[in-house]
Amino acid sequence: MAFKPGDNPRHTNSWYAASARDKRVRPTLEGETDADICVIGAGFTGISAALELAEHGYSVVVLEAERIGFGASGRNGGQIVNGYSRDLETIAGRYGRDKAVKLGEMSLEGGEIIRGRIAKYGIDCDLVHGGFFAAFTDKQIREMEHHKTDWERHGHAGLEMVSKADVGKYVKTERYAGGMIDRLGGHVHPLDLVLGEAAAVESLGGRIFEGSRVIGLDMGEKPRVRTERGSVKASYVLVCGNAYLAPFLPEVHGRMMPVSSQVMTTEPLDKELIESLLPANYCVEDANYILDYYRRTADNRLLYGGGIGYGGNGPSDLTGVIRPNMLKTFPQLRDVRIDYAWSGNFALTLTRIPHMGRLSDKVYFSHGDSGHGVTTTHLLGKILGEAVAGHAERFDVWASLPNLPFPGGRTFRVPLTVLGAWWYGLRDRLGL
Structure with a gap:
């Protein structure tokens, strides 16, 4: 196509x-x-x-x-990820336990709305259930365990930790130390x-x-x-x-600040190959600050995304940014053709x-x-x-x-945010 x-x-x-x-x-x-x-x-x-x-x-x-x-x-990546960009514990620390409880009561509703409307109106959008959060380090695994406990206090009963030995049930790679599945997650053609x-x-x-x-x-x-x-x-x-x-x-x-993320899709892959890479057909998101996310498509492509462009400016070579990360995860795809690569902006608040x-x-x-x-x-x-x-x-x-302005106003919001992202990215690389 x-x-x-x-x-x-x-x-x-x-x-x-x-x-x-x-x-x-x-x-x-x-x-x-x-x-x-x-x-x-x-x-x-x-x-x-x-x-x-x-x-x-x-x-x-x-x-x-x-x-x-x-x-x-x-x-976007088409992933149904429950919750918000900050966890409920952070929300409680910032705004009080009462606010965290109220936001927690709503935190699973977005996915429910999507599934309900798909069923009600017969929307054909390749809905698949299940998501996997991948951890690179023991520290990230401990953080997931903590988040799981917090989520369960707010009524999320669909989470399960995954050991390193069981990662292959969800994604065939040697990169991860373990992770967590969310049975209330999933993916769609957005x-x-x-x-x-x-x-x-x-x-x-x-x-x-x-x-x-x-x-x-x-x-x-x-x-x-x-x-x-x-x-x-x-x-x-x-x-x-x-x-x-x-x-x-x-x-x-x-x-708010526009931020670009990059996505690409491979050519259609042999069915046995794509099923071997992602056996459960769950979407995957890793736990790094600047994360990778990927999944199977209905026509057996691998859709792989990641990268950040603060200010909304994507790189000129989209494939050059994403493909190396894909090959770290799946080196067996080194000869696979990339059919599509694009970027898009989402809105970031401070x-x-x-x-x-x-x-x-x-x-x-x-x-x-x-x-x-x-x-x-x-x-x-x-x-x-x-x-x-x-x-x-x-x-x-x-x-x-409260919605706060970015430090430095519109002139310095990008370089200051880039500096912060570099610091957290360094911590990920060092396993801190």
Whole structure:
């Protein structure tokens, strides 16, 4: 399979865009229209919120600058990873035990929402259950054991430690000292997932406009969202642009930093070979600060990701960054062809905790899932919908968490973050 120019226009040159089941281009907004809710951004957060509201009878318009799933939602590793980018113990230390308990009660919900919507709407997105967290050192194993105990206090019963002798049941490599499986994890084709959810929104009367970049937002009792060719008047506006929001609304995007991650896929592999590498068909994520993640695809490719580009600038040679790590894990793939390589940005907050809030009584936002977006965006999109419907209790928990600016402002946030990442990366290499 090859990605042909024009085959799925305005998407990046990814295996996801090439293999997407739904390549329909939605119309551009022309003229003025009205809705109960206007959602800015057709990624997981925006589509999750739109679907939650459409299910409850609200009229919804979604405005997308490019295509549904154009950003991180359609480019990520496709891994269903429960929880947040910081563990619940860290959250308790920062914000208090009460906040940790409340966030812990929600921490498995994102995955439940995904599985529930796939079943309810018959979304064909290659859902596979199970995930494996791989440890390189005994220290990382002890940390996983600690996290497992903490998770279990919050009701997660699907975790099991894996000894070095049993690593081969999940991944055939000599790199790991052990790990932990999460039976409530899994993996999907993320672009097919968000496209399936978008189709569900449309089936309930929601309208989605692509190629409709927002250029202005007039706040007030009846906000108006303006694009180059039209506008939407709505009772509420939900801002869900995440890492691709800039330059619109600097008061939101100014407190997050776009970060790129790189992904590639091999050519389709012999079925016996791919099954020998990942026998359980679990997705894998290692425990390093700058981590690798990989999984099997439905057409027997190995999808392998990793690397970090702070500020949202990916390397010019994507394969050159990822392939050496893949060969450390699976040296038997040294002669395998790489068919696709791409990068995409996610939004990072200083605290690595998502930020939700209000710009006015009628304008809400959510961003900054900090690398744990597949499940968290589904949860927070649902919570945005709840808040608009008059049930803001869970929204207010998230909105109460402090969102801090990056030290050094926009000028120095990248070099200072790179320095911190170098330090933690060094600790990983030294096993500290």
